[in-house]
Amino acid sequence: MLLVTILFIVFLVMGMPVAFAIGISGMAFFLQHPELPFTITVQLPISQTQNFAMLAVPLFIFAGNLMNSSGITKRLMKLSSVLTGHMHGGLAQVSVVLSTCMGGVSGSAIADASMEARVLGPDMIERGYSKGYTANVISWTALITATIPPGVGIILYGTVGEVSIGRLFASGMLVGLLMMIGLMITVWITSTRRGYGAERKKATTKEVFSAIGESIWALLFPILLLGGIRSGIFTPSEVGAFACIYAIIIGAFIYRELDFLKIARTLGDTVIDVGAIMFIIALSGIFGYGIPLENIPKLLTDAILGISQNQYLVMLIILGILVILGMFMDGSVIILLFTPIFLPLAKAVNIDPVHFGILFCTIITMGNMTPPVGLAMYAVCQILDIPLTDYIKDMWAFFFTVIVLVVILMFFPRLVLFLPNLLFG
Amino acid sequence: MRKFYERICRLEVIVSAVFLSASCLLIFIGALARSVDKPVNWSQDFSLFLFAWSVFLAADVALRHDKLVKMELLLLKISEKSARIITIINYLLIVVFLAALAVYGVKLSFISYRRVFQGIPGFSYTWVILCVPVGCTLMIITSILKLKNLFQSCRKGV
Amino acid sequence: AGVQEAPAQKQYVLRFNHVLTPQDPYHAAFLNWAEAVKERTNGGLTVEVYPSAQLGVEEDILEQIRQGANIGQNTDAARLGMYVPDMAVMNAPYFVETLDEVQKLNTLPTVQAWKAELERTQGFKVLSFFWVQGFRQTVTNKPITSPKDLNGLRIRTPGAPIWQESIRAIGAIPVAMNYGDMFSGLQTKAIDGLELSFTATSTGNFHEVCKYVNETKHILLINFEVISSKWFNSLPPEYQQILEEECNKAGLEVSRQYLEELDPKNLALLKSRGMTVIPEAQIDMKAFKAAGEAAYVKLNLQAARDKIYAEMGKAK
Ligand code: NA
Ligand code: NA
Numbered sequence: 001m002l003l004v005t006i007l008f009i010v011f012l013v014m015g016m017p018v019a020f021a022i023g024i025s026g027m028a029f030f031l032q033h034p035e036l037p038f039t040i041t042v043q044l045p046i047s048q049t050q051n052f053a054m055l056a057v058p059l060f061i062f063a064g065n066l067m068n069s070s071g072i073t074k075r076l077m078k079l080s081s082v083l084t085g086h087m088h089g090g091l092a093q094v095s096v097v098l099s100t101c102m103g104g105v106s107g108s109a110i111a112d113a114s115m116e117a118r119v120l121g122p123d124m125i126e127r128g129y130s131k132g133y134t135a136n137v138i139s140w141t142a143l144i145t146a147t148i149p150p151g152v153g154i155i156l157y158g159t160v161g162e163v164s165i166g167r168l169f170a171s172g173m174l175v176g177l178l179m180m181i182g183l184m185i186t187v188w189i190t191s192t193r194r195g196y197g198a199e200r201k202k203a204t205t206k207e208v209f210s211a212i213g214e215s216i217w218a219l220l221f222p223i224l225l226l227g228g229i230r231s232g233i234f235t236p237s238e239v240g241a242f243a244c245i246y247a248i249i250i251g252a253f254i255y256r257e258l259d260f261l262k263i264a265r266t267l268g269d270t271v272i273d274v275g276a277i278m279f280i281i282a283l284s285g286i287f288g289y290g291i292p293l294e295n296i297p298k299l300l301t302d303a304i305l306g307i308s309q310n311q312y313l314v315m316l317i318i319l320g321i322l323v324i325l326g327m328f329m330d331g332s333v334i335i336l337l338f339t340p341i342f343l344p345l346a347k348a349v350n351i352d353p354v355h356f357g358i359l360f361c362t363i364i365t366m367g368n369m370t371p372p373v374g375l376a377m378y379a380v381c382q383i384l385d386i387p388l389t390d391y392i393k394d395m396w397a398f399f400f401t402v403i404v405l406v407v408i409l410m411f412f413p414r415l416v417l418f419l420p421n422l423l424f425g
Numbered sequence: 426m427r428k429f430y431e432r433i434c435r436l437e438v439i440v441s442a443v444f445l446s447a448s449c450l451l452i453f454i455g456a457l458a459r460s461v462d463k464p465v466n467w468s469q470d471f472s473l474f475l476f477a478w479s480v481f482l483a484a485d486v487a488l489r490h491d492k493l494v495k496m497e498l499l500l501l502k503i504s505e506k507s508a509r510i511i512t513i514i515n516y517l518l519i520v521v522f523l524a525a526l527a528v529y530g531v532k533l534s535f536i537s538y539r540r541v542f543q544g545i546p547g548f549s550y551t552w553v554i555l556c557v558p559v560g561c562t563l564m565i566i567t568s569i570l571k572l573k574n575l576f577q578s579c580r581k582g583v
Numbered sequence: 584a585g586v587q588e589a590p591a592q593k594q595y596v597l598r599f600n601h602v603l604t605p606q607d608p609y610h611a612a613f614l615n616w617a618e619a620v621k622e623r624t625n626g627g628l629t630v631e632v633y634p635s636a637q638l639g640v641e642e643d644i645l646e647q648i649r650q651g652a653n654i655g656q657n658t659d660a661a662r663l664g665m666y667v668p669d670m671a672v673m674n675a676p677y678f679v680e681t682l683d684e685v686q687k688l689n690t691l692p693t694v695q696a697w698k699a700e701l702e703r704t705q706g707f708k709v710l711s712f713f714w715v716q717g718f719r720q721t722v723t724n725k726p727i728t729s730p731k732d733l734n735g736l737r738i739r740t741p742g743a744p745i746w747q748e749s750i751r752a753i754g755a756i757p758v759a760m761n762y763g764d765m766f767s768g769l770q771t772k773a774i775d776g777l778e779l780s781f782t783a784t785s786t787g788n789f790h791e792v793c794k795y796v797n798e799t800k801h802i803l804l805i806n807f808e809v810i811s812s813k814w815f816n817s818l819p820p821e822y823q824q825i826l827e828e829e830c831n832k833a834g835l836e837v838s839r840q841y842l843e844e845l846d847p848k849n850l851a852l853l854k855s856r857g858m859t860v861i862p863e864a865q866i867d868m869k870a871f872k873a874a875g876e877a878a879y880v881k882l883n884l885q886a887a888r889d890k891i892y893a894e895m896g897k898a899k
Pocket of ligand 1: 094099139
C-alpha cells in the first residue's frame with residue numbers, strides 16, 4: 001500500500017483527474033500481487049455501483065437540478081431572502097437550516113451538498129459571496145445532514161459494530177442540532193468579518209406570508225419527503241427518486257415552468273455531474289483493496305495501545321488517525337474496515353460504543369469536506385466550477401468549528417448520550 | 426467517420442440519461458408497489474443494473490467535457506509547455522489504465538456468465554460487467570482525441 | 584502431529600472471506616480452523632480470515648475463486664444454486680431438521696455428485712458444509728401461529744430466488760432489502776418483519792423495533808466453505824486432508840454451539856428484553872411444513888428433494 005499511496009499523491013500533484021489517480025494507483029497494488037486475479041480490478045468498481053444506498057447520490061443530484069429548472073429554487077430563494085436577508089450572511093444561514101431539514105430526509109452528505117450546490121450555490125455567488133466561501137458553507141453544513149437520522153454512515157457503523165441503531169439515531173438527532181448551532185455561529189462570525197451583511201431591510205409580515213404562499217410547494221417538499229419515510233412509503237435509499245418525481249410534477253403542472261425540453265436539458269446536465277462524481281466513487285473501490293491484505297488495521301491497534309491506555313488519549317489518537325484516513329478514503333469503506341478495529345479498542349478503554357460511533361461517523365464524514373479526497377468537496381466544486389485552491393483557502397473556520405465540536409463532545413459523553421438514555425433507558 | 430463518432434457521443438448521453446431516469450422511475454414505482462402490498466423486487470435490482478451502465482457511460486461524457494475533478498495546483502505554477510507535457514503523460518497513463526480495465530472486463534464477462542444478477546433467474550451478471558469494457562473503450566477514444574489535440578497544440582508551439 | 588516432509592517447504596496461504604462481523608461466533612470458529620491447520624501443517628499452510636466482507640462482495644469472491652485464486656468464502660446453498668441449480672434445495676423450507684441430518688447429507692451419492700460437478704465444471708472445492716447457523720425464525724409485530732398469520736406481512740429476505748420463494752411459501756410477502764436497511768425499514772414500516780436466527784435477532788437489537796419472535800424454524804441454515812479446486816489440488820495431499828478435516832471439525836463445533844448454546848441463550852436474552860416468544864409448541868408446524876412445499880414446486884426442486892430423502896431414508 002506504500003507504493004499505492006505514493007503513486008496516488010504523485011498523480012494528484014500531476015493534475016490527473018482524481019478518479020483516475022485513485023484507480024491507477026489502486027491498480028498498482030494488483031501489479032505487485034500477481035497471485036490475485038487481475039479481473040478483481042473490474043469487479044470492484046462495478047460493486048461500488050451495485051449498492052442500493054449509493055443510488056441516492058445521483059438521484060439527489062438529479063432532484064437538485066430539477067428543482068432549479070422547475071422554479072422551486074427560485075421561489076425558495078425569494079422566501080429565504082425575505083426571511084434571512086436582513087441577517088449577517090443570510091443565504092449562508094439558509095444553507096445551514098436547509099441542511100438540517102434535509103437531515104431528516106437524506107442520509108448522505110454528498111447528496112445534500114450536491115443538491116444545495118445546485119439550489120443555493122449560484123445565488124450565493126451572485127449575491128457576492130466568494131466562490132470558495134460558498135463551496136465551504138454548502139459542503140460543511142452537509143455534515144449536519146449525515147448526522148441527523150437517517151444517515152448511511154451511522155447505519156453502517158451500527159450494523160458492522162453491532163451497536164444499537166436506535167440509540168445511535170437518537171444521539172445523532174441531538175448532535176446534529178448542536179452542529180447546526182455551531183455552524184450558524186461560525187457563519188455569523190465569518191459573514192460579519194467578510195462583510196456579507198444584510199442585503200435588504202427586514203421584511204414586513206405581509207411580504208413574508210406572500211413569499212411563503214408562493215413557495216408553499218417547495219416548503220412542503222422536505223415535509224412530504226419526511227412523511228414519505230416516516231410512513232414507510234419510502235426507505236431512505238429510495239427517497240431520492242420521490243424527490244425527482246415531485247420536482248417534475250410541481251414544475252410541470254403547478255408552476256408550469258418545466259416542459260419536456262427543459263427536463264431533457266436538465267437530464268443532460270445531470271449526466272455530466274453523475275459521471276464526474278460516481279466515477280470517483282466507483283474507482284475508489286480499487287483503491288482500498290490492499291489495506292486488509294497488508295494487515296494495516298491490526299498494526300495500527302497494537303501501535304496505539306503501545307503508546308497509551310488512557311481513555312482520552314486513546315480516543316484522541318483514534319480520532320486523529322480517522323481525520324487523516326477520512327481525508328484519503330471513502331467514508332463507508334473506512335467504516336467497514338476500521339469499525340472492527342477501533343471499536344474493540346474503544347471498548348477496551350471504556351468508551352461507550354454509541355458515543356464513539358457518533359464521533360467516528362462525524363470525523364469520517366468530515367473527510368468528505370477536506371482535501372485531497374473529499375467527495376462532497378469535489379461535488380460542490382465541480383458543480384459550481386470552483387478551483388480547489390479557492391476552496392481550501394476558505395475552509396479553515398469550518399474545519400476548526402467541527403474539530404472543536406468533536407472535542408467538546410468527546411469530553412462530555414453525557415451530551416451525546418442524553419437523548420438515547422432518555423428514550424431507551 | 427467523424428459524423429459517426431458524433432452520433433455515438435449523442436447516443437451515449439441519451440442512453441445514460443434514459444437509464445438514469447428509468448432507474449429513478451423504477452425505484453419510485455417499486456416503493457409505491459410495496460406500499461400497496463404488491464412488492465416488485467426486481468425494480469430495485471433492475472435499477473441497479475441501469476445505474477451501473479449509466480455511471481460508466483456518464484463518466485465518458487464528463488471526461489469529454491473536462492468535468493472530472495482534478496487538483497491543478499502544480500500545473501498552474503509551472504510553464505505552459507511543461508504543464509502540457511505532464512498532461513500528455515497523464516492521458517497516456519489513463520489510456521493504459523482504461524485499456525487494462527477494458528481487456529479484463531471482457532475476460533470477466535466471459536468468466537462470469539453463470540453468475541446470476543441479483544438472483545434473477547436467467548439474467549447473467551455478464552450484462553452488468555459489460556458496462557466496464559464499453560465505457561472504458563469510449564473513454565479511450567475520448568482520451569486519444571484529447572491527446573491528438575495536445576500534440577497538435579504542442580507542434581504549433583502555442 | 585506435524586507433517587514431516589512438506590515438499591520443498593513451500594508456504595501456502597489461503598485468504599478466507601466472510602460477511603459476518605468479528606464478534607460473530609462464526610469468526611471465532613474460522614480462526615479456530617486456521618489455528619488448527621497452522622499447527623498440523625507446522626505453519627506450512629496459513630488461513631488468513633477476513634471478516635465483514637473485507638475482501639469484497641460474496642458473489643465477486645466466488646468468481647475469483649473460480650479463477651483459481653487462493654481465496655475462500657463462506658457462502659450458502661442459494662448462491663451455489665447459481666452453478667448447480669439443484670443444490671438450492673439445501674436452502675429450502677423444512678428441508679432438514681438436525682445437525683445429524685446435515686452430516687448425513689454429505690454421505691449421499693447425490694450430494695457427492697453435486698460437489699463433484701461444482702469441482703469439475705465450476706472450479707469450486709467445497710471444503711465443508713457442516714456449518715449450521717441455527718434455525719431461521721420469523722420476527723414480527725404480531726404473534727404468528729400459522730401461515731395464515733403471515734398473510735400480507737412484508738418480511739425481509741435475502742435476494743436469491745430460493746429465499747424469496749421460501750418466504751412466499753410460508754405465507755408472507757418477501758421483500759429483498761439490504762441487511763443494513765433492516766432496522767430503519769422496520770422503524771419506518773417499509774417492512775413488517777424479518778426472518779433471522781435468535782442469535783442474529785439479539786445481536787442486531789431488533790427487540791427495539793419488533794415485539795414478537797416466532798419459532799417457525801422454517802429454514803435450518805447450512806453454510807458452505809468453498810475454495811478454488813485448482814488451488815486445492817496444488818496443495819500437498821496431506822495439507823488437503825488437514826484443511827478439509829479441520830474445516831469439518833470447526834464447523835461441527837460452532838454448529839453445536841449455535842444450536843445448543845447460543846440460540847437458547849439469545850432466546851432468553853430476547854425474552855428478558857421484553858420480546859414475546861411464540862414457542863414451537865404453539866405454532867401449527869404441520870401447516871407450515873405443508874405450506875413450504877410451494878417453494879419446491881415453484882423452483883422445480885421436488886425431484887432433487889425426493890431423491891435426497893430416498894437416499895437418506897427420510898420421510899417427507
Ligand atoms: Na447546507
Ligand atoms: Na440524515
